[in-house]
Amino acid sequence: MTQLTMAKAINQGLHRAMADDPKVLVMGEDIGKLGGVFRITDGLLDEFGGQRVIDTPLAEAGIMGTAVGLAFRGYRPVVEIQFDGFVYPAFDQIVCQVAKLHYRTHGNVKMPITIRIPWAGGVGAAEHHSESPEAYFVHTSGLRVVAVSNPQDAYVVLRQAIASDDPVVFFEPKRLYHSKGEVDLDVDLADAPPMGVARVAREGSDVTLLTYGAQVATAMDAATAAEDEGISMEVIDLRSISPVDYRTVTASVRKTGRVVVTHEAAREAGVGAELVASVTERCFNYLESAPVRVTGHDIPYPPAKLEKYHLPDLDRILDAVDRVLDRPNSLTGVEL
Numbered sequence: 001m002t003q004l005t006m007a008k009a010i011n012q013g014l015h016r017a018m019a020d021d022p023k024v025l026v027m028g029e030d031i032g033k034l035g036g037v038f039r040i041t042d043g044l045l046d047e048f049g050g051q052r053v054i055d056t057p058l059a060e061a062g063i064m065g066t067a068v069g070l071a072f073r074g075y076r077p078v079v080e081i082q083f084d085g086f087v088y089p090a091f092d093q094i095v096c097q098v099a100k101l102h103y104r105t106h107g108n109v110k111m112p113i114t115i116r117i118p119w120a121g122g123v124g125a126a127e128h129h130s131e132s133p134e135a136y137f138v139h140t141s142g143l144r145v146v147a148v149s150n151p152q153d154a155y156v157v158l159r160q161a162i163a164s165d166d167p168v169v170f171f172e173p174k175r176l177y178h179s180k181g182e183v184d185l186d187v188d189l190a191d192a193p194p195m196g197v198a199r200v201a202r203e204g205s206d207v208t209l210l211t212y213g214a215q216v217a218t219a220m221d222a223a224t225a226a227e228d229e230g231i232s233m234e235v236i237d238l239r240s241i242s243p244v245d246y247r248t249v250t251a252s253v254r255k256t257g258r259v260v261v262t263h264e265a266a267r268e269a270g271v272g273a274e275l276v277a278s279v280t281e282r283c284f285n286y287l288e289s290a291p292v293r294v295t296g297h298d299i300p301y302p303p304a305k306l307e308k309y310h311l312p313d314l315d316r317i318l319d320a321v322d323r324v325l326d327r328p329n330s331l332t333g334v335e336l
Contacts, residue, residue, distance in 0.1 A: 001184055007177040009151035010040050010116075012185060013158035014078065018048050021076065024162055027054040027063060028080030028116075037082055038118060038177055060086055064093035064115075068101070071111045076162055078114045084171075085128030087117055091136070098167045099142030110165045114158070119147070120214060120264045121311055122175030127301040132265035137169045138242040138274070145242040146195060147171040149216035151181040153199075153239060160195040168195075173214035198245035200252070204234035207321050208252040208259045210275055212238040215262050215312065222317040231321060241271050249275075250282045257288035258324040262312045267295040292320040 004012065018024045025048075026041060032055040035042030045053040056063045060081060067077040081087045087094075094115065101109050121130035137145045144166050148154045154172065161168035193199070201216060202223050211219045216237045223233040234252050238244060253259050259279055261272040272293040279291060294312045302310050 001182040003180055004151050004155075004183045005178050005180050006148075006151045006154045006172070007038060007040055009155040009181075009183050010158055010172060011042060011044075012183070013155045013162075014041065014044060015047065016185070017078070017159050017162040018044065018052060021162075022052075023074060024076045024078065025052040025054065025070070026078045026080065027056050027067065029056055029058055029063075029082045031055060031080050036080060038174065040116075040172075041080065060088075060090035061093055064090040064098065067113050068093065068097050068111070071113050072109065076112045076114075078116060078162060081115065081117045083125075083129045084117050084119045084131040084133060087115075087133060094137070094143070094167075094169075095140045099140050102166075103142060111167045112162075112165045113167045114161045115167070115169045116158075117169065117171050118174040118177075119171040120173050120175070121301060121307050122173075122214060124304040124307070126304060130301045130307065132263070132296065134169075134171060134241060134265060135270050138271055142167070143242065144168040144195070144240065145171070146240050147173070147213040148239065149173070149176070149201075149213055149237050151179070151183045155183050155185070156187060156189070156192045157195055157239065160189055160192070163189065164195065171213060176214050176217070179217075196240040196243055196245055198239055198248040199237040200234065200248065201237045202233065202235040204232040204256065206232045206256055206258065207234070207324055208249075208256045209233050209235045209317070209321075210238060210249060210259060210261045210279075211235070211263060212241055212271075213264070215264060218312065218314060219262060219317065222314045222321070225314060225318060226321055231325070233321065244275065244278070246278060246282060249279065253279055253283045254286040257286055259283075259287070259291040260294060260317065260320045260324060261291065262294040262317055262320075264296045264311055266298045267293055268298050270295055289324045289326060292323050294320045
């Protein structure tokens with residue numbers, strides 16, 4: 001095991017995938033000589049050369065369109081979108097071509113494209129640099145959508161995504177790029193948990209807390225704080241948000257009878273809404289109270305000095321836990 005930051009774990013995942021398969025190449029804005037704005041691709045140009053590490057023009061639609069053509073020719077392109085809010089010019093290519101070509105050609109054409117997106121807030125950036133657009137892609141049939149929360153998953157799930165014949169939108173929480181953790185660089189992908197399987201990050205018996213990405217750390221802090229009040233919270237790191245591992249989710253909810261969902265993205269028609277609806281359909285007879293969502297507000301991403309009021313924090317999660325437990329100090333009726 002090696003101590004790595006999440007940024008370095010992703011770098012090592014790219015390096016390993018490119019070393020294992022000459023058809024894997026990476027492309028994006030400033031990813032070559034500069035190594036990317038977050039230095040995720042640092043060193044890859046020197047190792048693999050300009051034919052496989054490609055600096056592109058500032059044109060996301062062109063980048064994605066080129067990736068589609070490369071996939072047609074048997075390559076496995078890994079596309080870096082420089083910031084989450086920059087993905088929108090590429091949206092047409094992703095939802096109309098990448099997501100549908102396999103279906104449209106009756107399975108004759110595969111789109112093994114991995115779309116890496118530095119994602120979400122918490123780094124003091126402004127709108128277009130702190131977006132949470134995952135619901136757009138979760139709604140689109142034909143895409144896998146994953147969001148990692150720790151360096152080990154970043155390394156393993158990225159390699160799994162690149163090896164997959166399905167197109168994968170790979171969300172990287174940028175506020176965790178410098179977080180460190182143990183990483184097994186020699187792990188065999190056949191022995192690792194599959195890309196679509198959720199992780200029970202903490203076992204508990206009173207409340208199930210569903211989340212993904214950087215919110216996993218916040219959820220773990222909330223579970224520790226709740227323990228001081230005698231509340232046992234089970235934290236589920238979804239890892240994959242399309243498809244969702246409802247086997248793990250429903251097993252937890254049927255055990256606890258209560259569920260809280262938290263994510264940074266806006267509340268309206270967010271991933272949390274789908275999770276709550278699906279959990280209710282599957283676990284209605286087991287629920288002791290209505291599920292509660294704790295999300296970002298339905299606003300454009302705020303200025304850096306205000307983002308702490310926008311991002312779901314420990315206190316807002318604990319308020320939601322009070323509500324599902326019907327505790328006397330709950331904020332019943334208050335929008336969370």
